[in-house]
Amino acid sequence: MIKLHDLYFKPFISENEIDNAVQRMVDEVVSDVQDEIPVFVGILNGSFMFVSDFVKKYPNPCEVTFIKLASYEGVKSTEDIQRLIGLTQDLTNRVVVILEDIIDSGNTLEEIHRIFKNEKVKKLSIATLFHKPEAYKKDFKLHYVGINIPDKFIVGYGLDYNGLGRNLPKVYQLKTTQYMTNFVLFGPPGAGKGTQANFLKETYNLVHISTGDVFRYNIKNETALGMLAKSYMDKGELVPDEVTIDMLRAEVEKNSDANGFIFDGFPRTNAQAKALDDLMDSKDSQINAMVALEVDDEVLVERLLGRGKTSGRPDDADEKIIRNRIKEYYQKTAILKDYYAAQDKYCGVDGVGSISDITNRLTAVIDKL
Ligand code: AMP
Numbered sequence: 001m002i003k004l005h006d007l008y009f010k011p012f013i014s015e016n017e018i019d020n021a022v023q024r025m026v027d028e029v030v031s032d033v034q035d036e037i038p039v040f041v042g043i044l045n046g047s048f049m050f051v052s053d054f055v056k057k058y059p060n061p062c063e064v065t066f067i068k069l070a071s072y073e074g075v076k077s078t079e080d081i082q083r084l085i086g087l088t089q090d091l092t093n094r095v096v097v098i099l100e101d102i103i104d105s106g107n108t109l110e111e112i113h114r115i116f117k118n119e120k121v122k123k124l125s126i127a128t129l130f131h132k133p134e135a136y137k138k139d140f141k142l143h144y145v146g147i148n149i150p151d152k153f154i155v156g157y158g159l160d161y162n163g164l165g166r167n168l169p170k171v172y173q174l175k176t177t178q179y180m181t182n183f184v185l186f187g188p189p190g191a192g193k194g195t196q197a198n199f200l201k202e203t204y205n206l207v208h209i210s211t212g213d214v215f216r217y218n219i220k221n222e223t224a225l226g227m228l229a230k231s232y233m234d235k236g237e238l239v240p241d242e243v244t245i246d247m248l249r250a251e252v253e254k255n256s257d258a259n260g261f262i263f264d265g266f267p268r269t270n271a272q273a274k275a276l277d278d279l280m281d282s283k284d285s286q287i288n289a290m291v292a293l294e295v296d297d298e299v300l301v302e303r304l305l306g307r308g309k310t311s312g313r314p315d316d317a318d319e320k321i322i323r324n325r326i327k328e329y330y331q332k333t334a335i336l337k338d339y340y341a342a343q344d345k346y347c348g349v350d351g352v353g354s355i356s357d358i359t360n361r362l363t364a365v366i367d368k369l
Contacts, residue, residue: 002172004164009155009172010284013147018129018157018171021146022050025127026057028144029097032125036095037061043084043108044068045166046101049158050129054099065089067115069108084111092120097144101158102130104151106138113140130154130171152176175284181206181260181369182280184267186336187293189325190300190307191351192358193264196293199359201262204366207255210264211244214251216313236315236324238268238332245275252279260285268333273340288369290340291362293351297326 002009029038037060042051044066055064067086096119098112109126116124127144134151153174155165165172181204185193194210201208215233218226225247232239248266255261267273280286295303301322308316315321340346347365351358 001175002168004155004161007161008175009161009165010175011170012154012173013149013157013171015170017147019053021129022053023057025129025144025146026054026059029125029127030059032143033060033095033097036122037063038095038097039063039065039089039091040097040099041087042066042099043101043112044086046158046160047099047129049166050101051099054127063089069111084108084115087115087119091116093122095123096121096125098124098126100126100128102132102154103128103142104132104135106136106140109138109140129157180258180283180285182263182285182287183260183366183369184263184276184287184290184340185293186290187295187351188297188300188329188333189322190304191293191295192303192355193293195355196359196362197262197264200362200366203363204260204262206260206262207258208262208264209248209251209266211248211266211268212264214247215239233315234321236321236328238328241269241271241275244268245272248272248276249279252283263287267336268329270335270339273336287340287345289345289347289366290336291365292337292346292348293358293362294348295351299352300326 001011040051040055040058040062042048042064045068048066051064051066055062065087067084070083070085096116100108103109103126112126125143126140127146128142129146131142131145131148132151133148153161154171155161155174156168156171158166159171160166161174185197185200187193194213197208197210200206215226215229219230219233220226225243228243229239238244244266248263252261263276267276276287301319304316304322304325305319307313308318308322315325337346349358349361349365353361
């Protein structure tokens with residue numbers, strides 16, 4: 001990820017992909033132009049890198065020139081009116097290929113057609129390295145397109161954000177939801193994740209997703225998902241990854257305008273942790289930290305048996321099932337400490353003490369994130 005001025009951008013198109021697209025465009029132009037000597041016209045500033053790479057790959061004689069977009073001075077308008085300047089060469093009867101870095105709305109293209117209308121060129125074609133089909137509002141034909149991209153702001157490979165980023169050899173895309181705070185509240189069964197999440201979600205205005213709660217809600221409502229999950233939960237075993245991951249994804253999608261999430265009881269396996277990273281990535285976001293409540297096993301068993309007297313949870317009522325849940329945690333889930341520690345995102349917190357003391361310890365850690 002990179003930061004330009006106030007915004008963050010993530011890697012989007014690699015140098016290799018760009019290189020392949022440019023080569024393919026060159027091949028297409030070569031086969032269309034045949035034995036004519038074309039004039040390649042780059043549109044400054046953004047196309048300088050594309051034009052440079054394009055003409056280096058062009059195997060036959062060609063001419064290269066540039067025109068530039070310039071704002072009209074003295075125009076009192078809120079609209080940014082721009083005109084192309086710098087076309088001094090006589091292009092009568094020439095084969096002209098416009099080389100554009102990116103075509104989105106097509107406004108520049110309209111301007112290109114306006115100035116070329118009076119030039120008596122033999123043939124005018126348009127080549128653009130990047131194209132945003134969703135944003136394109138015009139009917140002009142695009143003869144050569146390198147890579148179609150979604151309607152999101154990009155920088156690099158000649159393209160800038162307020163002057164910065166043109167020198168980057170690959171293309172980056174604007175991260176749109178960069179202000180989400182997401183953390184995994186971690187710890188063995190009975191560590192107090194649910195209790196603490198209820199305080200933390202208020203303090204930080206986050207959406208709390210407890211996979212255990214979602215499963216229990218489905219069991220109560222006798223859904224197909226609930227019935228499936230029940231068979232595992234009753235034994236203190238983990239519900240299969242596919243089922244759990246799909247469910248988690250759906251819960252996140254339901255809250256698309258969230259400031260961020262507290263994930264409680266998820267992830268519990270490596271596959272779930274990877275799926276969560278991918279999901280956050282698709283939202284232009286990330287897991288900021290795993291905040292773990294550390295509690296001894298015997299304290300856990302005692303707490304869960306105590307909770308079982310009032311919670312109505314069958315998996316809290318039986319010491320054998322409780323011990324199986326703790327065993328599942330150490331066999332399948334505890335390894336996730338390493339997963340997040342490797343990314344420097346693991347924060348351990350002592351989970352023994354009064355509820356408010358533990359909340360204070362947690363907020364002290366989260367405030368530093
Ligand atoms: P919890 O409420 O977090 O203690 O979860 C209760 C039970 O729900 C667990 O013992 C599992 O059977 C199931 N469960 C909850 N979250 C997950 C998960 N992320 N992966 C697999 N099973 C889960």
